[in-house]
Amino acid sequence: MTLGLINANPIVHAKKERVARCEDPHCDDAVDPDIRDPEHPYSLEQLSVLSEESITVDDKLGRILITFTPTIQHCSMATVIGLCLRVKLQECFPPHYKVDIKVSPGSHADEEAVNKQLNDKERVAAALENPNLRQLVDECLYSNEL
Amino acid sequence: MDLNDEGSHFELKEIQTLSGHTDRVWSLAWNPATGTDDTQPVIASCSGDKTVRIWERSALTRSWDCKAVLEETHTRTVRSCTWSPSGKLLATASFDATTAIWENVGGDFQCVSTLEGHENEVKSVSWNASESLLATCSRDKTVWIWEVMPGNEFECASVLQGHTQDVKMVKWHPTMDILFSCSYDNTIKVVWAEDDTGDWHCIQTIGESSNGHSSTVWAISFNAEGNKMVTCSDDLTLKVWEADIEGMRSGDDQVLWKHISTLTGYHDRTIFSVHWSREGIIASGAADDAIRFFVESKDSAVVGPSYRLLLKKEKAHDMDVNVVQWSPGENRVLASASDDGTIKIWELATNST
Numbered sequence: 001m002t003l004g005l006i007n008a009n010p011i012v013h014a015k016k017e018r019v020a021r022c023e024d025p026h027c028d029d030a031v032d033p034d035i036r037d038p039e040h041p042y043s044l045e046q047l048s049v050l051s052e053e054s055i056t057v058d059d060k061l062g063r064i065l066i067t068f069t070p071t072i073q074h075c076s077m078a079t080v081i082g083l084c085l086r087v088k089l090q091e092c093f094p095p096h097y098k099v100d101i102k103v104s105p106g107s108h109a110d111e112e113a114v115n116k117q118l119n120d121k122e123r124v125a126a127a128l129e130n131p132n133l134r135q136l137v138d139e140c141l142y143s144n145e146l
Numbered sequence: 147m148d149l150n151d152e153g154s155h156f157e158l159k160e161i162q163t164l165s166g167h168t169d170r171v172w173s174l175a176w177n178p179a180t181g182t183d184d185t186q187p188v189i190a191s192c193s194g195d196k197t198v199r200i201w202e203r204s205a206l207t208r209s210w211d212c213k214a215v216l217e218e219t220h221t222r223t224v225r226s227c228t229w230s231p232s233g234k235l236l237a238t239a240s241f242d243a244t245t246a247i248w249e250n251v252g253g254d255f256q257c258v259s260t261l262e263g264h265e266n267e268v269k270s271v272s273w274n275a276s277e278s279l280l281a282t283c284s285r286d287k288t289v290w291i292w293e294v295m296p297g298n299e300f301e302c303a304s305v306l307q308g309h310t311q312d313v314k315m316v317k318w319h320p321t322m323d324i325l326f327s328c329s330y331d332n333t334i335k336v337v338w339a340e341d342d343t344g345d346w347h348c349i350q351t352i353g354e355s356s357n358g359h360s361s362t363v364w365a366i367s368f369n370a371e372g373n374k375m376v377t378c379s380d381d382l383t384l385k386v387w388e389a390d391i392e393g394m395r396s397g398d399d400q401v402l403w404k405h406i407s408t409l410t411g412y413h414d415r416t417i418f419s420v421h422w423s424r425e426g427i428i429a430s431g432a433a434d435d436a437i438r439f440f441v442e443s444k445d446s447a448v449v450g451p452s453y454r455l456l457l458k459k460e461k462a463h464d465m466d467v468n469v470v471q472w473s474p475g476e477n478r479v480l481a482s483a484s485d486d487g488t489i490k491i492w493e494l495a496t497n498s499t
Contacts, residue, residue, distance in 0.1 A: 096465050096486075098415070098433070120330065120362065120380075121416075121433070121466070122225075123312070125170075125194065126241050126267045126285065129222050 062097045067104040082118040084140045148496050149441045155497040158459040164489040166212045169194030171483035173226045173469045179233025181475025190236055191489050192224035198238050219257050226270045230277050239268040245282050258298040274318040281325050283313035289327050304346040308335050315365050320372045328363035349399050357405035367422045376428050378417035384409040406451055423472040431467030436460050
């Protein structure tokens with residue numbers, strides 16, 4: 001699907017020692033930072049796309065807000081990364097939790113447009129029914145054999 | 147009347163929960179020809195499980211049962227379903243880019259026609275009042291108008307390309323052949339054909355500059371008279387619009403829909419559905435799992451029409467409410483459907499304590 005790497009030389013950070021993995025539905029660091037960036041073999045955390053502080057969980061209301069920082073301002077994979085995050089969160093939390101995903105303010109050239117697409121439930125549902133996109137998401141989430 | 151009495155207390159009583167779909171239920175439609183004196187009410191529902199279910203209430207037990215599952219036709223989510231005004235045909239719109247037309251042949255629903263043409267997901271379908279036209283819309287940004295021909299044949303009469311984004315819903319005016327569409331581009335478009343030449347064109351685009359919505363518009367509903375419409379949006383508001391119906395009837399295409407009220411501060415998550423009852427009660431279904439009811443407020447302190455919240459039913463469902471639809475037959479009976487995979491039948495009753 002990607003014709004060429006958009007960000008050929010990402011800045012890679014040392015991977016944090018991660019002891020607790022998300023198996024439990026209510027764990028706070030529910031987002032797996034080992035999600036692969038669609039373009040690179042490094043995880044999103046190593047690329048500073050995602051950090052723990054950007055996740056807010058309200059267990060009482062059943063709401064989650066997650067903000068992430070795409071590697072570069074014009075990252076066209078931002079919507080795919082957002083989709084991966086949503087799928088992963090759906091696995092970690094009970095189905096009634098409401099998830100809002102946004103790019104961190106100022107981190108993307110089309111911030112409003114990306115956020116709108118990432119949070120349009122109908123668009124997300126249709127995207128995940130697209131076999132090519134679904135395959136890409138699955139690869140990002142599951143190919144990290146750690 | 148109790149709707150005008152601000153001291154009246156209302157409650158939404160749950161009549162029954164209809165389970166069966168194995169994925170979220172996106173939409174439902176009451177069969178308009180049923181639910182009257184001698185026929186039992188029928189509902190069609192459609193789901194992410196790629197099927198359409200037909201539900202009927204038993205005359206004997208007054209309980210709803212699933213009468214049919216329409217499967218093996220759509221290959222992806224069925225997003226919307228709507229009966230023809232006579233109740234004889236059911237149109238279903240799917241993410242598989244097709245619209246299927248079903249006919250009840252001796253209790254068995256058969257797919258009698260498939261409308262193709264959209265480039266990707268079809269989001270909504272609507273019949274006009276005289277059943278001579280069908281409209282569909284899609285993420286491909288277009289609205290298609292189809293002519294209903296004899297023998298369940300459908301001919302494309304027009305492909306409209308005005309919207310700049312995904313079109314979420316199409317709805318014909320209840321009495322006139324004027325078509326309304328609302329979109330991810332935040333606008334509502336009004337389309338008509340001057341005469342039988344079939345030259346359909348947009349006569350009005352309601353955008354932010356005309357007091358329109360500031361985010362995706364998800365649904366449109368008309369009042370019984372057809373001179374007002376209410377729209378709901380991702381911008382967390384409901385907006386009410388009015389037009390000169392007599393002007394429209396006399397063929398004046400310069401008649402514009404004007405904003406008359408914005409209901410703000412009542413919803414804190416996307417409003418997916420809105421439906422105006424014959425009696426004038428506006429029901430809304432939103433992503434906070436709640437159903438709300440609004441009526442016109444006879445507030446003498448306010449100039450012009452205003453609306454007040456009649457009732458908020460929190461946790462109507464366990465997840466997002468995707469659709470609310472008033473029963474055409476019974477008074478103050480409502481059906482809703484949700485991401486939780488269920489359909490619920492409700493009665494809006496006055497609490498006489």
